[in-house]
Amino acid sequence: MQNLIDFILKYKYWFTFFLMEGFCLAILIRFNNYHGSVYFTTANSLVGGIYTAADGVTSYINLGTVNAQLEADNISLRDEVQAMKHELASHRIDTIKYEGFNKTRYKYIGAQIINATTNRSNNLLTLDKGSDDGIRPEMGVICSSGAVGIVYLTSAHYSIVMPLINVKSKISCSLKHHNAFGTMEWKFGDIRSAYMTGIPLHIPIDKDEIVETNGFSDIFPSGIPIGTVESTEQSTDGLAYTIKIRLAVDFASVRNVSVITNYNHAEKTRLEFQADSLMNI
Amino acid sequence: MILLLAVQLLILNHLHLFGYATPLIIGYMIICMETGVSRMSHLWWGFSMGMLFDIFSNTMGMGAASLTLVAMMKPYVLKLFMPRDIVESFKPTIENLGLSRYIWYTMSCMAMLHCCFYFLEAFTLADLLLTIGAMIGGTLLATTISVCIEYIVHNKLAEREVSK
Numbered sequence: 001m002q003n004l005i006d007f008i009l010k011y012k013y014w015f016t017f018f019l020m021e022g023f024c025l026a027i028l029i030r031f032n033n034y035h036g037s038v039y040f041t042t043a044n045s046l047v048g049g050i051y052t053a054a055d056g057v058t059s060y061i062n063l064g065t066v067n068a069q070l071e072a073d074n075i076s077l078r079d080e081v082q083a084m085k086h087e088l089a090s091h092r093i094d095t096i097k098y099e100g101f102n103k104t105r106y107k108y109i110g111a112q113i114i115n116a117t118t119n120r121s122n123n124l125l126t127l128d129k130g131s132d133d134g135i136r137p138e139m140g141v142i143c144s145s146g147a148v149g150i151v152y153l154t155s156a157h158y159s160i161v162m163p164l165i166n167v168k169s170k171i172s173c174s175l176k177h178h179n180a181f182g183t184m185e186w187k188f189g190d191i192r193s194a195y196m197t198g199i200p201l202h203i204p205i206d207k208d209e210i211v212e213t214n215g216f217s218d219i220f221p222s223g224i225p226i227g228t229v230e231s232t233e234q235s236t237d238g239l240a241y242t243i244k245i246r247l248a249v250d251f252a253s254v255r256n257v258s259v260i261t262n263y264n265h266a267e268k269t270r271l272e273f274q275a276d277s278l279m280n281i
Numbered sequence: 282m283i284l285l286l287a288v289q290l291l292i293l294n295h296l297h298l299f300g301y302a303t304p305l306i307i308g309y310m311i312i313c314m315e316t317g318v319s320r321m322s323h324l325w326w327g328f329s330m331g332m333l334f335d336i337f338s339n340t341m342g343m344g345a346a347s348l349t350l351v352a353m354m355k356p357y358v359l360k361l362f363m364p365r366d367i368v369e370s371f372k373p374t375i376e377n378l379g380l381s382r383y384i385w386y387t388m389s390c391m392a393m394l395h396c397c398f399y400f401l402e403a404f405t406l407a408d409l410l411l412t413i414g415a416m417i418g419g420t421l422l423a424t425t426i427s428v429c430i431e432y433i434v435h436n437k438l439a440e441r442e443v444s445k
Contacts (some may be wrong), residue, residue: 013320017353021346028401035342038404156300200403 010132025174106221108258109134111141111159118251121188122168123162125149127257132156138219140260146225147171147213148257159259164252165191165224173226174214177205181214184226184245191251194227196243205232211245218265282330285310290337293426301411302418307334307344307420308394309427311352312387316363317370320356327352340402347397351390356394362386375435383431388424395419 010017029039053251066173111133129135131154142162149163150171162169166188173196174181182198196211210231215222227245233240297303311327331345336438338344362382363371375383395416403412 013324013353013380014322016321017349019348020324024328024331024349025345030345031341035401035404142405 009135020131039270107261107263109261111257111259113161113255113257114158116251116254118165118191121166122162123166123191123251124152125163127151127159127161127259128157129259130155130157130159134261135159135259136261138200139262139263140213140220140224141257142220142224142260143249143257144253145250145254147220147229148249149256150219150250151259157187161257163251164194164247164249171216171220171226172216173211175199175203175205176210176212176227177206178209179214182240182243184211192247193230194243194245194247200245201234201240203239204242205229205243206232208256211243222259282310286330286337289334293436294338296422298418298422301415302422303311304419304423304424304426305334305344305347305391305394305414306393306399306426306430307331308348308351308423310389310428311348311355313373313431315370315372316356316359320353323352323355324349338357343398343401345402347394350397351394354393358389360378361389375431379426384424384428385425387427387431390421391423391427392416395423404445 015049015251022149035048110131111127111129113125114128117123117125123149125133125141127141135151135154137151137153140278141151141163147164148248149161149169151159152162153160164171164184167186167188169184169186171184172181180203182196184194184196185192199205207229211226213220213222213224213226225248227247230244230246232243233243234240285307289305293304293306307330311323314323314326323432327348327350328345332349334344334348335341335414344390359373362378362385371377373383373386384389399416399419401413
């Protein structure tokens, strides 16, 4: 301690000098805007440089730990790959689903609408595919939004579709949540709206409930959206609802469609025709 | 001391040789101090004088730092020019040092003062030539004025001696 005091006393001029200079620099930076900004800019870049260098050194020192961790990760991943390979080897290709898919009733043929009318009561759509592509009359036509219509006539390379917005179009449909089915019809006028009739009065109907195909007609599979409930009112006979539907498909802009082919449709029609004939005898 | 400060603040601060070199004559007060005065007194005088100069010239810290540096280094500079055999108090004057040595001594101290002051004022090395120009100009001018003051004071003292 005495030595320290002696040292300070011996160099008291220098200590005083450095204290005074330090004070001068402090007030220089504090009271001169230019000097203050230069000091802080330099100090910031200097400290940033020191931190970068320190970070580099720390990263280098920690490389051993990082390597060990990477090695452990590699071992774990290798184990996982081996386990996966083993698991994969124990499975053979499952053909059941594939065969089942082949046996499905419905298949889809992609087509494009090349001509359409939307301002008449008997609106029609023209598709760029025809009987050569496997399209036959009474096949359903859908798009990504929902049901579009039914094939009406075909030629070798073109088809005419009767869309939902045709006054002669009648499609069997149901309310998604109530299993209540009815018939969808279109009235000339608004191409975004249609009407569903035949829903009994005891069925509670919610607004925005989805109206979809019910699969009865065999033209459309069940569950293809037609639209949503917009409003309800009693029919003129007072026995059922007449539901105004907001159609899911915008017929003014639809272009790409799929035609649904049902391999069993002919068989079903034939059987129903035979049953009717027997009943009439 | 007050007269020196007044001359510096009222006259010399408005003098800009070649547009940027201002002589800092306040260093003369430290230069002419005797060696008998303690180093601590040198420091306090330099610091106080510098602070007063800074307050009135709005150069906070620059003058005080420069004058404190000169006050600290003056004994070492003077040792280079004063005779070696002198032990007691020695006053650095033209008479004691001789004109040539006195000019070199004054110029050395003034150069130190101006270097420190102008580097602190610039606070960057961007306009180094301009800063060096101001330093050299200020040093030469301040040295000339200091020697002139010393010469006048020396002559007056000599006249007073003769009249006695």
